[in-house]
Amino acid sequence: MAKPKPLMANSSGTDDADTAVQSALRTLDAEGSGIAAIAAALQGPLGSAFTAAVDLIREAKGRVIVTGLGKSGHVARKIAATFASTGTPAFFVHSAEASHGDLGMITADDVIVALSWSGEQPEMKNLITYAKRFRIALIAMTAESESTLSKAADVALTLPKAREACPHNLAPTTSSLMLLALGDALAIALLEGRGFTSVDFSVLHPGGKLGALLKYTRDLMHAGDAVPLRPLGTRMSDALVEMSSKGFGCVGIVDAHGHVVGIVTDGDLRRHMRPDLMTALVDDVMTKNPKTIGRDLLASEALEILNSSKITALIVTDARKPVGILHLHDLLRAGVA
Structure with a gap:
């Protein structure tokens, strides 16, 4: 049986690709x-x-x-x-x-x-x-x-x-x-x-990716007891229990008036890792004046804040008081991200 002849390398494929690209450039x-x-x-x-x-x-x-x-x-x-x-x-x-x-x-x-x-x-x-x-x-x-x-x-x-x-x-x-x-x-x-406005646009685009982007924070946030919160003066051991049980990777810190004044995140734990961390107070570990959003913010705008700030969760407030929490996973499930 005769052996098959080896394939000869040629540049016709490359030439054809170049010709197609040049055609596309002329069209554009x-x-x-x-x-x-x-x-x-x-x-x-x-x-x-x-x-x-x-x-x-x-x-x-x-x-x-x-x-x-x-x-x-x-x-x-x-x-x-x-x-x-x-x-x-x-x-x-x-x-x-x-x-x-x-x-x-x-x-x-x-x-x-x-x-x-x-x-x-x-x-x-x-x-x-x-x-x-x-x-x-x-x-x-x-x-x-x-x-x-x-x-x-x-x-x-x-x-x-x-x-x-x-x-x-x-x-x-x-x-x-x-x-x-x-x-x-x-x-x-x-x-x-x-x-x-974008609000008017949302009325006409309730479905698909655009519809998801035009949902409001209030439509996607977790509210009530689902929001991880602890007051100032809380020991980190208690704050960690709250953070772990709620599953958002953070816990909001409120003052005596119920206003959000700080947040403790997984990143804060890593930055303050030391032997006495569990007995320390949240006041010494928290990030003060954290980013928050309102309940009437569009989901697309919330996503932009999360991405630009390189964070995964935002506490939703009304007159500085926490009313909910929005996580990046919520936006993913809704089809926003």
């Missing part, structure tokens, strides 16, 4: 140029149109109807979702389906945001006619200022021309990203304009 450069072009345009005529669009949406009594077809339709779905999740009621209507009954979803109190790079999609004609007939505000997002869509719109957001990342300048790539970026800019401008 092209798409980055599109975003830069929007930023420059906002310093000129696009800026005034953008402001007008924000005002039109903010003053609307109804919802924002975002519509598009093809790749613009996919982008429109995402923009509608971003509007809705940041406090601007919105939903997506497919431009073609609108002519088959979905126009009934749109009311005179709504605002239509129509996406079309060319502004000449025939499927959008009936939607434009409907908007004009019932005097529904229409905002166009297009690259053609002289297009049918642009001329019919109350506000035309005319994007600058940009070359697609596709080497044939055909597949919607840069243009799709530009539409998406401008939609995001609209949503964030509206969010900031109405003072939409």
Whole structure:
């Protein structure tokens, strides 16, 4: 039986990888140029149109109807979702389906945001006619200022021309990203304009990772007898029993008024390890004026405090009095960390 020939080393795999990376870099450069072009345009005529669009949406009594077809339709779905999740009621209507009954979803109190790079999609004609007939505000997002869509719109957001990342300048790539970026800019401008807070955000995002991050300390903390506490003047032997029985790796120290004035942690035990440690008073071992948090703090903010302070537990206080304790493990179980 003939022996198999040894495999010859070659650099084709490396060359292919280099070619792919160079392609990716060209794509990102092209798409980055599109975003830069929007930023420059906002310093000129696009800026005034953008402001007008924000005002039109903010003053609307109804919802924002975002519509598009093809790749613009996919982008429109995402923009509608971003509007809705940041406090601007919105939903997506497919431009073609609108002519088959979905126009009934749109009311005179709504605002239509129509996406079309060319502004000449025939499927959008009936939607434009409907908007004009019932005097529904229409905002166009297009690259053609002289297009049918642009001329019919109350506000035309005319994007600058940009070359697609596709080497044939055909597949919607840069243009799709530009539409998406401008939609995001609209949503964030509206969010900031109405003072939409993280608390408002939490109401609309109760599930998933975002929902966990937007829970409050009061939702995750341990309260009542679960909180490890001992008064000033307690011997370390008693404090250690409290620390061990509660299982948080620490014990809060309170004064005669019930205010938190210190904390004894595993780290404090290591730093003060000596033969007479168990007979010493917590006053001499504790870390004074420990970090505490309020019960209305967002879990995401509590996590940031734990991480930045390199600690694993925080005592929750109300007017300096302990009402609970929050451990890093609680955040892990809730899906915050």
